Amino acid sequence: MTKKIRKMYEWLLADEWENRDPSKTPQGKGEPAPPIQKTMSVLTQCVSLPPVANLNLGNVSVRDAILRRSSRRVFSNEPLSLEELSYLLWATAGIRGIRKEGESAFRMVPSGGCRHPIETYLLINRIDGISPGLYHFQPFEHDLCFIREIPNQSEQIKNMCLGKVFCADAPVLFVWTAIPYRTEWCFGSVSPKLIAQDSGHICQNLYLAAESIGCGTCAVGAYHQHHADRLIGLDGINEFVIYMAPVGKQM
């Protein structure tokens, strides 16, 4: 282990929970909770996704989904339907209920302190009825909002993902970002670890939900950080890319 890596572990495993003083966090100081969803400009074009309650999808048992799950890097050329995409977004970022008068919300995944710092963006390539480009998912409305077209999208994704063609050619690439202040507001210096842990739950739900509808995915941690932040349009400080996963139909 190099000294640099050793230092990173020391930081990650430091007993910050013991030393933490909740009265020193923004929440402890009485500062208002940050918004629990990133809001788009009123001019943004958003489409309502089919409500998941009306969809007959994903009837595979949890046991079978766990058994069949594997990282899939080869997909058929078939596009995903809007219903399938709606189901995958619900499984990974959907809302189960509002708590504390909108200060936080329960989702389909757990999150440290129910802070849910992760946002979902999609680089859409082949989804029925949706033009290619960059989109943002609004979990409270269950809407997909168009951000912009990406020139040479496939090439840009390939470069961002360090040459991974299975990311560039997939029908859709899920790109998860972190808004760290959502967690820092409550947890201060232990937040980086919690945020990384949170993103893992989301990706695992994607694996299992994809498996349950004959699709597949592969977690992607190896990507060019600055390129990814730039492509999504983030400053890389108040919000940054943390994880990705392409989705396509199984061959």
Ligand SMILES: Cc1cc2nc3c(=O)[nH]c(=O)nc-3n(C[C@H](O)[C@H](O)[C@H](O)COP(=O)(O)O)c2cc1C
């Ligand atoms: C945190 C994390 C990051 C990963 N990053 C990549 C990646 O960048 N590229 C890739 O091809 N696979 C990536 N994988 C997938 C692993 O290679 C895969 O999970 C592992 O080989 C075990 O295979 P399985 O998922 O089929 O059980 C990642 C998995 C995890 C959990």
